Amino acid sequence: MRRKTKETDITVEIGVExxxxxxxxxxxxxxxxLFFYMEQNVSIRASYDLRHHLWEDLGxxxxxxxxxxxMGKKIARFGNAVxxxxxxxxxxxxxxxxxxxxxxxxxxxxxxxFEVTLVRxxxxxxARTLNATIHVKQLAGINAHHIIEATFKGLGIALRQAxxxxxxxxxxxxxxx
Numbered sequence: 223m224r225r226k227t228k229e230t231d232i233t234v235e236i237g238v239e240x241x242x243x244x245x246x247x248x249x250x251x252x253x254x255x256l257f258f259y260m261e262q263n264v265s266i267r268a269s270y271d272l273r274h275h276l277w278e279d280l281g282x283x284x285x286x287x288x289x290x291x292x293m294g295k296k297i298a299r300f301g302n303a304v305x306x307x308x309x310x311x312x313x314x315x316x317x318x319x320x321x322x323x324x325x326x327x328x329x330x331x332x333x334x335x336f337e338v339t340l341v342r343x344x345x346x347x348x349a350r351t352l353n354a355t356i357h358v359k360q361l362a363g364i365n366a367h368h369i370i371e372a373t374f375k376g377l378g379i380a381l382r383q384a385x386x387x388x389x390x391x392x393x394x395x396x397x398x399x
Contacts, residue, residue, distance in 0.1 A: 223287040229275040232268040234283045236291060240265025246276055248335030252374040253280075259378025260385075274343060281344040285351025292318070292385060299392035301383030305376035310363030314376035316384045317355040319398045324357045327373070329366040336366035341373060353399055354384075 224233045232244075242250045242257075245268060257264045270276035302315040312327075323346045327338050349356045356377070363369045391398070 223283050223290065225279055225283045225286075227275075227279065229272065230268065230270045230279040232270075232276075232279050232283045233266070234280070234287045235265040236262050236287055238265045239263045240267075242266045244268040244276060244280065245270065246273055246335075249273075249277065249280070249340075252371060255371055256374045256378045256381075259375050260382045262382075273340060277340040278343040278347045281347025282351050285348045285354075288352050288381075288385065296388045296391050297398075298384055298386045298388045299398065301380035301385075303376040303379035303383075304361070305372040305379070307368045307372040307375070308363075309365055310368035310372040311361040312363070312369060312372040312376050313357070313359045313361055314373065314380045315355075315357045316377070316380040318352060318384050319393070320355060321350045321353050322355040323349045324359075326359045327369055328360055329369055330364035331366060333366045336370045338366075338370070341370055345377075 242253045242264065244250055244266060253266060268276060268280060297318060299318050300316065304311065304313050325342050325345060329338055345356055348354065358373050360369055
């Protein structure tokens with residue numbers, strides 16, 4: 223899946239080995255954790271003008287790629303994780319059916335590159351394009367790196383659970399979207 227605008231040029235291919243090269247070392251680190259815990263190989267290439275545009279547009283492309291992969295399939299729909307990382311403890315829950323984001327992070331100690339505003343842009347773009355409700359709630363922690371990395375690891379586990387194939391359509395309505 224590719225998205226090319228005046229601000230970004232991003233390609234995401236899930237199920238393909240190729241590594242992650244966005245030009246943002248912090249984002250590369252977090253995406254590596256996300257896909258490791260999703261148990262998915264990925265190839266990501268990106269160029270960008272501003273980090274904000276990179277994080278938002280990558281969320282869009284990732285959501286489109288994941289949605290394409292599950293179209294016409296029955297999926298488990300729900301996934302969740304409680305992820306510890308040193309001082310941080312973060313709960314992540316996912317429901318793939320409609321777009322919504324609830325992000326409750328309260329970082330007390332900042333660290334260069336680890337910014338809650340960028341996490342919000344990435345997650346909201348992912349939620350919109352994947353049609354996923356994503357809840358992230360910090361239960362403990364003060365360090366930005368630990369809190370945000372725990373978020374990405376937990377999201378990886380929750381998405382792995384939610385995207386796995388199911389025997390039945392997980393909806394009392396008979397449709398997910």
